[in-house]
Amino acid sequence: QVQLVESGGGSVQAGGSLRLSCAASVETLPGACMFWFRQAPGKEREPVASIYTTNEYTKSADSVKGRFTMSQDSAKKTVYLQMNSLKPEDTAMYYCARVRAFNRDCYGLLLGRPAADWSWGQGIQVTVSS
Numbered sequence: 001q002v003q004l005v006e007s008g009g010g011s012v013q014a015g016g017s018l019r020l021s022c023a024a025s026v027e028t029l030p031g032a033c034m035f036w037f038r039q040a041p042g043k044e045r046e047p048v049a050s051i052y053t054t055n056e057y058t059k060s061a062d063s064v065k066g067r068f069t070m071s072q073d074s075a076k077k078t079v080y081l082q083m084n085s086l087k088p089e090d091t092a093m094y095y096c097a098r099v100r101a102f103n104r105d106c107y108g109l110l111l112g113r114p115a116a117d118w119s120w121g122q123g124i125q126v127t128v129s130s
Contacts, residue, residue: 002023002026002119005094009124012086016128020081022121023094029040030054030076033099033106036070038092045095049077050106057104064090088129096121 003025012018020036032053039045047072050058058070069082084088098119099109 002098004098004119004121006094006096006121006124007104007125009094011127011129014087014130015127016086017082017084017109018086018126018128019083020094020096020124020126021078022080023076023078024098026098029072029077029079031100031102033101033109034070034072034079035097035099036079037095037097038090039095040092042099043092047107047110048094049081051103052101052106053079054101055104059107083126086126088125088128088130091128093123094126095123095126 005023008020022052030053033050035050036048037045038048048064049068051058051070051072060068067085072079098118099113
């Protein structure tokens with residue numbers, strides 16, 4: 001099982017920025033879809049952004065488009081989530097996840113791959129105050 005270690009969370013005022021990092025214990029980064037999910041108290045976990053690590057194709061949720069950017073550093077085997085213009089409604093536990101993939105349709109894997117295929121980080125808290 002791949003180990004994913006998140007860092008970079010914390011507390012920030014509305015309008016501020018944070019960058020989350022997720023380091024993967026893999027030989028090489030390509031060949032997977034990696035996601036950032038978030039879960040706020042009382043709400044379901046939702047995908048925030050994804051990256052197909054073979055060609056760095058990214059996709060993000062409508063709620064964060066234009067504010068959040070997912071990227072990767074293949075040499076460091078790390079993916080990032082740059083979060084700008086943060087809002088109180090972005091407050092949540094953020095999780096990094098990885099699943100093997102052979103094309104860039106990462107969101108298509110959300111329902112198509114069994115739970116055993118996924119690796120998850122431990123989660124990291126992001127709190128945005130108004």
